[in-house]
Every structure is written in C-alpha cells, then in structure tokens.
Amino acid sequence: MRKSFALHSEPHVADVGGTELLFQAEIFGDEFMDAYAELREAQKKQGVDLDNLAEGDPGELRRTMRSVRLFLARQMLPESAELFTTLDVVDAGGRLLESFTDYDEAEAFAGEEEGARIVDRFRLPTRVMVELLEWVVELYGGGAGSRPTTSSSGSATASRRAGKPGPAASPSKGSTRTRGR
The missing domain is CATH 3.30.2220 (rbstp2171)
Incomplete structure (x- = not known):
C-alpha cells in the first residue's frame, strides 16, 4: 500500500x-x-x-x-x-513621530511625547x-x-456509493418537504 x-x-x-x-x-x-x-x-x-x-x-x-x-x-x-x-507613534494631530516593532519601546517613546499615542500601522x-x-x-x-488547495482535477475522487443504482427518480426531480412546515 x-x-x-x-x-x-x-x-x-x-x-x-x-x-x-x-x-x-x-x-x-x-x-x-x-x-x-x-x-x-x-x-x-x-x-x-x-x-x-x-x-x-x-x-x-x-x-x-x-x-x-x-x-x-x-x-x-x-x-x-x-x-x-509595525507600531506608529503619532502626535495628537495624527502626524507620525516614530515607528517601532516592540510595544514596550513604542510605549516608552509615546510616554515622553505630549499627546502621543500608539497605533498599529495596519489597523484592523x-x-x-x-x-x-x-x-x-x-x-x-x-x-x-x-x-493543500489543488485544482479540481487534482482533488480526491468521490467515494463509490454502496449498492446498485435503483430505478427511483432523483429526489431533486420530485417535490420535497421543507422542515418545520
């Protein structure tokens, strides 16, 4: 195998x-x-x-x-x-003062600047x-x-259905009941 x-x-x-x-x-x-x-x-x-x-x-x-x-x-x-x-430290008007990747460093810098705050460069x-x-x-x-995503031709083939196909009509061809009615 x-x-x-x-x-x-x-x-x-x-x-x-x-x-x-x-x-x-x-x-x-x-x-x-x-x-x-x-x-x-x-x-x-x-x-x-x-x-x-x-x-x-x-x-x-x-x-x-x-x-x-x-x-x-x-x-x-x-x-x-x-x-x-990346973290940006900006002033009260939103002007960039400095950029950091370490939060503690950004926080220390922002603490030294009047009205400064820390914002993520890529805000979400x-x-x-x-x-x-x-x-x-x-x-x-x-x-x-x-x-892994592959093209449909590279996908696994569907499992074989058990038994033999019967003569009954496909459920999609007949009317179907809706649950709760």
Whole structure:
C-alpha cells in the first residue's frame, strides 16, 4: 500500500480589505504549537478572554491583541509580518513621530511625547483579528482547512456509493418537504 501526501508550496493568502497578507506555505507542527502556547500563556497572564472581549481591561486588551499580532506574524512571510507588526507613534494631530516593532519601546517613546499615542500601522477591527486567528489555527493546527488547495482535477475522487443504482427518480426531480412546515 502506498499513500502520498501533498505539501503546500505556495503561500496562503489572507485578503484583508484588499491588502494581501502572505502566510508561510507550511509550518512544522512543533513550531506552530510553541507559538500557539506562547500566545495562550500571554493571554492567560493578562487575564483577557478572547471569547469575551467586552470584559477586559483596555490596557491588557491592547497587550493581548499585540500578542495575537505577534503570533500571526510568526506564521507570515517577512514582508507581511513587518507590515502587520509595525507600531506608529503619532502626535495628537495624527502626524507620525516614530515607528517601532516592540510595544514596550513604542510605549516608552509615546510616554515622553505630549499627546502621543500608539497605533498599529495596519489597523484592523478586533473581529477581523479574531477571524484571522481562527483561520490560522485551522490552517496550521490540523483543522479542515489544512489540506493543500489543488485544482479540481487534482482533488480526491468521490467515494463509490454502496449498492446498485435503483430505478427511483432523483429526489431533486420530485417535490420535497421543507422542515418545520
């Protein structure tokens, strides 16, 4: 008996509002699990529940979302990771003062500037961040989306149906009942 396994060779693409974020074609399971464990630990340490964001402290929520960004960036190709993790420190008028990739450095710099605040260069709604996280976990964590995408001619053939086809009409040719009526 012989079994072949396909490997992804092209990057996975997340199209987020017209910006394409490129993710590594394949990630070794232990690397993914280490990164995921670090994310969960950071989340636990900050006491933020990603399933209940309304209850979180805003400062801790920012740090948790930063850890989500860093986790996702570890799965990305370098150019996408750089865009995704860059923090801009802006003044009260929104003018760029300085850019960072380290949150603590950005926070220290912003603390020295009157009215300065930290913003992600690639800003996303929290719901999109959570959707990206779920997609990446499914993609690399062995979920249904982990199988390489191929053309339909490269797809597995359908399983044979048991038994012999009968003379009955196809259900789609007759009227069908709708549940609940």
